[in-house]
Amino acid sequence: MIDVTDLHKSFKTRERGEVRAVAGLSFHVRAGEVYGLLGPNGAGKTTTLRILATLALPDRGTVRVDGRDPVADPIGARERLAWVPAEGGLPPRLSGREVVRLFARIQGVADPDRVADETLDRMGATPFADRPCGDLSTGMKRRVVLARALVHRPAALLLDEPTDGLDVMGRRDVLGLVRSLAADGRAVILSSHVMGEVERVVDRAGIVAGGQLVAEGTVAELLARTGTATLDDAFMALVAPP
Amino acid sequence: MRRSASALAGLTYAHALSLLREALVRRSLGWPVALVIGTLLAVVAVTTVRRGNPTVLVLDGAPAWVEPTLHDAGFATVRGSDPVGPVQREVVLASTDGHQLNLGRGGPDAGRLEIALRRHHGSTWLPDVEGSLPDLRTTEIGGRRICRLLGGLYALYGAVFGLGALARDRDEGTLDAELTLPIGSWMPAFARWLAASLLLGLSWAVAVGMIDALLGVRDAGAMVRDGIGATAAAAALGVAAVGRAGLKASFSGPFTAVAAGIAGIVAFGTTWPGWGRHLPIASMVLGGDGWSPMFVGWALGPLAAVLFAWRGGRT
Numbered sequence: 001m002i003d004v005t006d007l008h009k010s011f012k013t014r015e016r017g018e019v020r021a022v023a024g025l026s027f028h029v030r031a032g033e034v035y036g037l038l039g040p041n042g043a044g045k046t047t048t049l050r051i052l053a054t055l056a057l058p059d060r061g062t063v064r065v066d067g068r069d070p071v072a073d074p075i076g077a078r079e080r081l082a083w084v085p086a087e088g089g090l091p092p093r094l095s096g097r098e099v100v101r102l103f104a105r106i107q108g109v110a111d112p113d114r115v116a117d118e119t120l121d122r123m124g125a126t127p128f129a130d131r132p133c134g135d136l137s138t139g140m141k142r143r144v145v146l147a148r149a150l151v152h153r154p155a156a157l158l159l160d161e162p163t164d165g166l167d168v169m170g171r172r173d174v175l176g177l178v179r180s181l182a183a184d185g186r187a188v189i190l191s192s193h194v195m196g197e198v199e200r201v202v203d204r205a206g207i208v209a210g211g212q213l214v215a216e217g218t219v220a221e222l223l224a225r226t227g228t229a230t231l232d233d234a235f236m237a238l239v240a241p242p
Numbered sequence: 243m244r245r246s247a248s249a250l251a252g253l254t255y256a257h258a259l260s261l262l263r264e265a266l267v268r269r270s271l272g273w274p275v276a277l278v279i280g281t282l283l284a285v286v287a288v289t290t291v292r293r294g295n296p297t298v299l300v301l302d303g304a305p306a307w308v309e310p311t312l313h314d315a316g317f318a319t320v321r322g323s324d325p326v327g328p329v330q331r332e333v334v335l336a337s338t339d340g341h342q343l344n345l346g347r348g349g350p351d352a353g354r355l356e357i358a359l360r361r362h363h364g365s366t367w368l369p370d371v372e373g374s375l376p377d378l379r380t381t382e383i384g385g386r387r388i389c390r391l392l393g394g395l396y397a398l399y400g401a402v403f404g405l406g407a408l409a410r411d412r413d414e415g416t417l418d419a420e421l422t423l424p425i426g427s428w429m430p431a432f433a434r435w436l437a438a439s440l441l442l443g444l445s446w447a448v449a450v451g452m453i454d455a456l457l458g459v460r461d462a463g464a465m466v467r468d469g470i471g472a473t474a475a476a477a478a479l480g481v482a483a484v485g486r487a488g489l490k491a492s493f494s495g496p497f498t499a500v501a502a503g504i505a506g507i508v509a510f511g512t513t514w515p516g517w518g519r520h521l522p523i524a525s526m527v528l529g530g531d532g533w534s535p536m537f538v539g540w541a542l543g544p545l546a547a548v549l550f551a552w553r554g555g556r557t
Binding site for chain 2: 053054055074075076078079081082083085086087088089090091092093094098099102103105106107108132148
């Protein structure tokens with residue numbers, strides 16, 4: 001469903017010169033699978049997701065989303081994916097219902113208002129759907145953002161740090177929603193730098209550091225490989241060996 | 243094509259709605275109109291209060307012809323014996339016995355009163371109290387000057403709207419969310435430009451219309467077109483310059499570039515007025531029929547959106 005092969009991406013910065021954000025990253029995510037793209041800040045997770053989301057261009061390598069090339073055919077790829085940025089990206093003065101209905105219309109959904117309302121309901125966002133997004137709590141915003149992302153029933157879902165800023169209850173809610181989205185047959189990539197909270201949700205995880213894949217497998221495989229008890233410890237063993 | 247048109251309409255509507263719900267924008271757009279309405283009301287209030295009392299006190303013992311003559315001239319009359327007190331207290335405009343006139347102050351009403359009495363007596367001369375209403379040509383020039391100043395502010399708003407909307411939405415992630423929609427990468431920028439230009443253009447037209455109603459604006463239609471072109475062009479400059487800047491990072495560079503661009507257009511236009519009359523923003527200073535600057539200003543929007551997509555859409 002989602003293929004990333006030998007992906008490279010560098011940025012030029014004034015302070016640090018050329019920075020290699022992604023350096024030869026490859027992984028594959030199947031339909032119905034939640035794939036955790038895990039790594040510390042600056043590991044290249046967001047850059048990889050932005051390339052998949054058609055927001056950035058790779059220097060080298062290939063990416064495919066449901067068979068579409070986000071570089072050569074961005075419109076085709078955008079029809080099949082949904083991007084949930086870490087910032088949320090909700091206009092503060094529009095209501096959640098207005099936003100989701102607008103996205104449904106632009107995505108070409110048949111009967112967009114009804115589908116938008118149903119999606120908001122499925123995400124548990126109906127009680128606050130008519131309030132301006134700027135007045136919502138972080139957890140409420142996440143639900144609206146997920147509704148916006150899912151309104152056109154995308155085949156692939158790209159979630160960048162979806163639990164950032166959420167309290168314990170909010171985190172549990174959002175991760176539960178993520179699990180149910182994969183159960184519908186979607187390929188879900190979830191990036192996070194908090195290992196512990198995603199280990200119950202992901203089917204497989206790729207540990208990324210310095211723009212490269214350090215290890216990949218199910219949580220059990222990663223724990224067995226490192227001889228550790230938690231994903232946090234496994235990560236430390238892989239990325240920062242003693 | 244149909245999907246693109248529908249997406250553009252939807253995004254433009256959403257951004258216009260978003261702008262209108264922003265208190266600061268509402269105030270920014272509303273104050274010129276409020277200022278004009280306030281001025282109009284103040285003028286009405288002041289002229290009502292300062293108009294004075296056109297009632298004349300006819301002294302006891304005055305001939306019978308006095309009151310009908312004054313009524314014919316449009317004055318109300320009261321009877322009394324004190325020729326000075328009521329005039330000093332401004333209870334009445336003047337007092338008269340038909341021969342002598344006691345006035346508290348001058349003005350057109352006092353002049354008309356004197357004329358009415360002199361006419362009755364067959365005077366060989368009459369005072370000239372037609373008054374001199376300001377020459378319309380003079381006030382129209384004043385109105386145009388005010389519009390030019392206001393137009394400069396509107397152009398600045400246009401630049402801030404064009405730059406700020408994209409930079410802020412980039413910081414908030416709203417822009418990225420729209421850029422992952424199955425539409426051209428130019429469209430989110432174009433929709434923001436269109437929403438800002440429509441709102442500013444409409445507000446500008448209302449403001450000029452009201453100044454025209456109050457003072458007169460020489461060739462008000464051309465002034466409206468000039469301003470619509472100027473705001474659209476300034477917003478387009480903002481969209482073209484913003485690149486990958488956000489409000490929190492790298493904003494000062496594009497803002498300086500836009501300010502320099504606006505100054506450059508005005509300088510170019512005033513140096514070569516033949517060209518300048520066709521350039522948006524510069525035409526506000528130079529005058530002209532306003533058609534070509536308006537079309538140029540609105541043509542810059544799509545170009546700016548394409549430039550934005552090229553510079554800042556995908557990196």
